[in-house]
Amino acid sequence: MEHIDFSLVDWSRAQFALTALYHWIFVPLTLGLSFIIAIMETLYVKTGNPEWKRITKYWMSLFGINFAIGVATGIILEFEFGTNWSNYSWFVGDIFGAPLAIEGIMAFFMESTFIAIMFFGWNKVSKKFHLLSSWLVAIGSNLSALWILVANAWMQNPTGMQFNPETARNEMVDFWSILFSPVAINKFLHTITSGYVLASIFVIGISAWYIIRKREVILGKRSIVVAGTFGLIASLYLAFTGDGSAKAVAQYQPMKLAAMEGLYHGSENAPLVAIGILDDVEINVDEDHFIAELPIPGALSMLAFGDFDAFVPGIYDLVHGNEEQGIISYQEKIKIGKKSIDALKAYKVAKKEGNTNEAEKQLKIFKENYKYFGFGYYAGHDPHELIPPVKITFYAFHIMVSLGTYFILFFALMLFYTLKNKIQDKNFILKLAVWTIPLAFISQEAGWIVAEVGRQPWVIQDLMPTIAAVSKIATTNVIITFFLFLAVFTALLIAEFKIMLTQIKKGPEEISKN
């Protein structure tokens, strides 16, 4: 790592962000819509009412379009691991490989069998077997997401592994602690329920469009009742899992929490900023950076640690340390990390020379200091470089939370007027429902921006920063592929949008004729 080309790191990060954000346009809709369809089909099988079958088949056609356009877009991320992030890919070893392999196998079997029955099996298999297939598609796609989210959670909170200095790989020693780490559980539940919320808004928005046009009013109202109920339950649970995620972040990634809240100076009874505007300064941690803010006293301490009097560290405390609170400064962590890296290097030399005693001594030092291994790469750097982009994280977090709160009210409102049979008279609310669809996608992307930008510069929390993870490849290659992806994904998105809009405009009647 004699020469780290920061433009290479930045372009590689930009490329990964681009592909991940595009991929995440398709995934949450698949996760949520599959369950909504399964619920609708259950109503059909239970009641025998053919209208429910028509409704199910209609939403299935939109599910199919999204699935087809989105399928395999995630594989590009795996290409990038091997090409752009080879040090990282090697370093994570089977921790990342095993969950991804399980995900791949599950996705393959689910897609080639149960989705085929779901689409081709009407009138060819029994009603109950068809229904079972629809539920298995929903459960399978969500379980498929579990493994990739477990892998992501491990990067945020590496646990259950041991580094093997012979192979330079982390090896899994406790599968269950990786699978059931608090970060993994919260991440999985929070992410999939956000998909349910998005899909519910998608169904309600399109149903509202039909009702505005006085077409398919029964389909629209019934779909709103199913998606509204599902969405309301999911959005309340989303808030609950969001709280769990915040507590996990407070415990394992305090810098991310400080960035999410723009908290520069920690305190007991720390306030939660409901609304705030930050100035342009990113790096200076000695000052408060709010131009305007609306704080709720004590709420951050309560949300992060379940105690109004709990101390929440700010960016300043984390960088400079806080003896009173037992927080080690970044400078100290850099020293520890550097010691670990140097010991690993000395261990390899001693092994090569056949000096067993020295090798054992160095290995012990390496292991004792491994916790902050990644900090060592910042030896000789300004520790402020370890602060994530605060403004992006802060605004993305507040956009996500504000929209999440709005969605709860939105579902309650849509359900109330639909169950009162007054929704067809509420033109403003129906139009609001249509315009809420893009907001749902924005909140999804904002959530991932909080999760990923907020943990910078870490690829693996405290162990590997992006500068150590990146491959030594030509920056030009990364720039070329960045724009290639931009073109390919934009074309796919336009294709999805056009086919989806055509299908919606046709409506269920035309689709069933086809």
Add this chain to the structure above:
Amino acid sequence: MLKKIFNFYKEGFLSMKTGKKLWIIIGIKLFIMFAILKIFFFNDFLSSKFDNDKDKGDYVIEQLTNINK
């Protein structure tokens, strides 16, 4: 049994309308991904440089421990 499964898929694909358009998109997408991007732009970096895991591991260790600028 196998024939039944084959016919199930065959009839399903043949009866598609919008689905045919989607399969064309999937085909183009997979072609771009595997026949262009993977082959020309996304070689596995370590596999393209080294033949065995030991050499790959040694290279990564060297990369991870050589932090002098």
